[in-house]
Amino acid sequence: MTSLFSRMVDQPSAHAAVASPPGPGLPRRLSTEQILRAAEAVFAAHGYAGATMAAIAERAGLPKANLHYYFRSKEQLYRAVLEDILATWLADADHWIVPERDPAEALAGYIRVKMRLSRARADASRIFAGEMLGGAAHVRDFLSIELRAHVERLDDTFRHWIAAGRMRPLPGKHLMFCIWAMTQSYADFSVQMQAVLGRAGTLEEQDFEDATRMVLQLVLGAVAVDGGSAAGRRDTPPGHQGTARA
Amino acid sequence: MTSLFSRMVDQPSAHAAVASPPGPGLPRRLSTEQILRAAEAVFAAHGYAGATMAAIAERAGLPKANLHYYFRSKEQLYRAVLEDILATWLADADHWIVPERDPAEALAGYIRVKMRLSRARADASRIFAGEMLGGAAHVRDFLSIELRAHVERLDDTFRHWIAAGRMRPLPGKHLMFCIWAMTQSYADFSVQMQAVLGRAGTLEEQDFEDATRMVLQLVLGAVAVDGGSAAGRRDTPPGHQGTARA
DNA sequence: GTCTATATCTCGATAGAC
DNA sequence: GTCTATCGAGATATAGAC
Numbered sequence: 001m002t003s004l005f006s007r008m009v010d011q012p013s014a015h016a017a018v019a020s021p022p023g024p025g026l027p028r029r030l031s032t033e034q035i036l037r038a039a040e041a042v043f044a045a046h047g048y049a050g051a052t053m054a055a056i057a058e059r060a061g062l063p064k065a066n067l068h069y070y071f072r073s074k075e076q077l078y079r080a081v082l083e084d085i086l087a088t089w090l091a092d093a094d095h096w097i098v099p100e101r102d103p104a105e106a107l108a109g110y111i112r113v114k115m116r117l118s119r120a121r122a123d124a125s126r127i128f129a130g131e132m133l134g135g136a137a138h139v140r141d142f143l144s145i146e147l148r149a150h151v152e153r154l155d156d157t158f159r160h161w162i163a164a165g166r167m168r169p170l171p172g173k174h175l176m177f178c179i180w181a182m183t184q185s186y187a188d189f190s191v192q193m194q195a196v197l198g199r200a201g202t203l204e205e206q207d208f209e210d211a212t213r214m215v216l217q218l219v220l221g222a223v224a225v226d227g228g229s230a231a232g233r234r235d236t237p238p239g240h241q242g243t244a245r246a
Numbered sequence: 247m248t249s250l251f252s253r254m255v256d257q258p259s260a261h262a263a264v265a266s267p268p269g270p271g272l273p274r275r276l277s278t279e280q281i282l283r284a285a286e287a288v289f290a291a292h293g294y295a296g297a298t299m300a301a302i303a304e305r306a307g308l309p310k311a312n313l314h315y316y317f318r319s320k321e322q323l324y325r326a327v328l329e330d331i332l333a334t335w336l337a338d339a340d341h342w343i344v345p346e347r348d349p350a351e352a353l354a355g356y357i358r359v360k361m362r363l364s365r366a367r368a369d370a371s372r373i374f375a376g377e378m379l380g381g382a383a384h385v386r387d388f389l390s391i392e393l394r395a396h397v398e399r400l401d402d403t404f405r406h407w408i409a410a411g412r413m414r415p416l417p418g419k420h421l422m423f424c425i426w427a428m429t430q431s432y433a434d435f436s437v438q439m440q441a442v443l444g445r446a447g448t449l450e451e452q453d454f455e456d457a458t459r460m461v462l463q464l465v466l467g468a469v470a471v472d473g474g475s476a477a478g479r480r481d482t483p484p485g486h487q488g489t490a491r492a
Numbered sequence: 493g494t495c496t497a498t499a500t501c502t503c504g505a506t507a508g509a510c
Numbered sequence: 511g512t513c514t515a516t517c518g519a520g521a522t523a524t525a526g527a528c
Contacts, residue, residue: 178464181435191382218464
């Protein structure tokens, strides 16, 4: 949450004002949380350029000037929102995809968590997607340092499984790209799916269950070392399902 | 290209000025093509709100006012770009995914075409993705009418194959969502992949080949009715590969 | 048809009262 | 710390000469 990312920011002290408040931190923390939540919604809906400070202020129920009191500029507010998102981004994969697990169990657990995230935090996913579309100017270093190392680690785990004959040989990085693409698209492209499936305002619980089953079938089918791919069908990996963030 | 889409526009006559030019159409057509190409690049890079008419004009090598001569407003120009994209969007699936083909051959052919499109027309894919992120305000009707019918048709073909025992039972619509997600993400999220794979400016030919193989393995493995999934591995469906647009 | 110059408006950011 | 009023940059769009 504080400074997890090597150099997400160009300017010296990103939001030090938020990290070390000079007075009693409580009201400050309340206001900033309020602003960040409003900003996440507005940035997700309109993108960085399309979002206006006025719209964020209105949604937060505050006058415009207060935003500039807590965040020096629009860009800094945007970066703060992005940090919030990225901070929680990598934990799940590192929790599930570890050499000790069975490959099918690990991937199934990860996919279920990611699908649940697409539903519960769709706005966060959309902001990240918009950032990628725009060339990722604000998170370049995060991608090529943190994320790259992260994927390298996952790929090592895949190689380990493959060498042990527990998983069919696959390009691990592209496997991750595909899993991300499928799971996140149920957040990023949900309008499209709603239209195609004839849903009114949002996708339904049933849709996410169907989607999860589809993704599981695709991934587990390709990963399974033989015909008997019984794992990950219905069972919950022992004692971890509840731990993962919703 | 002209008015393929039921009601993409709210205002009465979308760009009738382009459809029926009053003078010799050649210079007009040249300028509009020039503008549309520049607009596609700029809208893709900055989104609708982030793109400026000045930037589009500069890229097209024309003064700003000329854009407003050919297109009444920024929004109308954007819609024209979107129409251009959507017009070529649906043809491939209807070409490949037809009941007469073998399911594995059909899906393999379609996936290869979509992956090639992600490379050759990445900007178009990104504009569409941005439009989805923003709530699809400009293409709502296209999604819920044309695209919905399109997917319904594809789903019928899947049901046909499943009933004939040529394909494993799968939710056809979600299968299409997943195929789109995976193939298009190699255009929309290519910055992310470049960073993770350590590529300089763009993804390389080899990356797209690896990606295509990965997607094929995922989809064909889940679709194949038995263990012997020999189809779609390397061979080209007879006499159609060359027909598909690059 | 093409371009220069400009009107009009919106947004980010700040000054300064409270 | 909080808010009102406002400045100035930059955007869309147009007027009008050529």
